[in-house]
Amino acid sequence: MTHDNGGPRWGVLGTGGIAHSFLEGLRASSSSRATAVGSRTLARAEEFADAWNVPGRHGSYEELAHSPDVDVVYIATPHPWHHEAALLCLKAGKHVLVEKPMAMNALQVSQMVEAARDNDRFLMEAMWTRYLPLYRRVRELVADGALGEVRWISAEFGFNAPYDPEHRLFNADLGGGALLDLGVYPLALASHFLGELTVVGATRELSPDRMVDVQTTVLLRGQDGGTASVSCASRRTLPNRAVLAGSKGWVEMPMFWAGTEAVLHRDGHEPEPLHEPFRANGYEFEADEVARCLAAGERQSPDMPWAESLRLAGLMDQVRDVGGLVYSAPTVKAVPLG
Structure with a gap:
């Protein structure tokens, strides 16, 4: 080491x-x-x-x-x-x-x-997901037109954790809530493949003490008209997969935030399994x-540049505003990205 x-x-x-x-x-x-x-x-x-x-x-x-x-x-x-x-x-x-x-x-x-x-x-x-071999493979397939134009994305990340108001997942003072901890993954996926996103609507379920969200679902519109539905949850297990669909096919990625396996479905072809292993844990x-x-000598990674982190943070600000989520000051204010 x-x-x-x-x-x-x-x-x-x-x-x-x-x-x-x-x-x-x-x-x-x-x-x-x-x-x-x-x-x-x-x-x-x-x-x-x-x-x-x-x-x-x-x-x-x-x-x-x-x-x-x-x-x-x-x-x-x-x-x-x-x-x-x-x-x-x-x-x-x-x-x-x-x-x-x-x-x-x-x-x-x-x-x-x-x-x-x-x-x-x-x-x-x-955003370690962006550098996984499977993610890079899917990105190459999309860039090569294997799916056609990607117009629809569905992604969920959720597990059923025991409720403990002192645990970081449920404690607002520790930045708790499903959106910040888990929702960043499906939002980042949608942002990468659909470009600039607009929050069309958001719903949320609050923790028993009503301090943080335990489930949030967001409907998004991409810059070219594509749509995405993303969900996150800390008190129930979700399907935990992502699907990217285009005009020529679709790809399903189980455990998309940490995956090594996917299946490519091209119109008129048999399903094609994809396998991209880790060397360690990803x-x-x-x-x-x-x-x-x-x-x-680079100061930003081209796969996760500063502008993308600003976009994601702004998206989560929008989702919290739409869904009525409030954190302790000074963590509340959203600002224009300029």
Whole structure:
């Protein structure tokens, strides 16, 4: 994990479950290595570092941000802290990969982008799905016209989690709710294949304490007239698949946000199974992309540029406005994307 392979030296900010998943993927990346971890306490940083054989251990985010042994920081905190942590690291001269959703709203994302630009640093939302081999394969098929013009998308992501008002999924102070945590995946899929999206309507079901959404469904219209229906849920299991349909066929992607299998249906042809495996757990591919961008001197990934993160944040702002979802100040305001 920590051998010097000439690639970027990663610092991990936050030690929750998603940080462990990222390190599992990073271990399969030949282009990177983890050199430091930062947590709110030194004890938690040391526990995490021991588990992954990471040499640098810091008992504060500030120490990690200013470590001379770190080139790029992966921000793995709950989303209400993404904005503050990203600004800290960018101003300290670090490149940043920040877990999705990039921030709580479009205003925060715009400030993160401005900081990256002002400090000439790389910044990317960790939309790992975009870098999976299966996703790239489907994107190539669409670009080659295998489906014709994509005009309809359906995507759902939902599971039945036990209700606990203190858990991050259900706690508004931790950025809880199905929309921010799960809905970002189907929204990102629709945005990628239909372009600029308009929210036509949204419905939601609230948690028992009426603080966050436990299910949200959104109807969207694409820039060229295509439509999408996307749903997310934290208190019931959904079909958990995406379907892209065009004038010449359709493709079905089970577990689309983390999938290795799909089926292509072309009009007049037998179904064609697609199989694109991971090397580890899938997170390795976004780590590879960060390393590629840094080696090339790029400050954005062409597959997940700043403008796309701004669009997604703006979309979720619109959905919350339409669906009547409210978060604690200062996380409420939506802003024009300009």
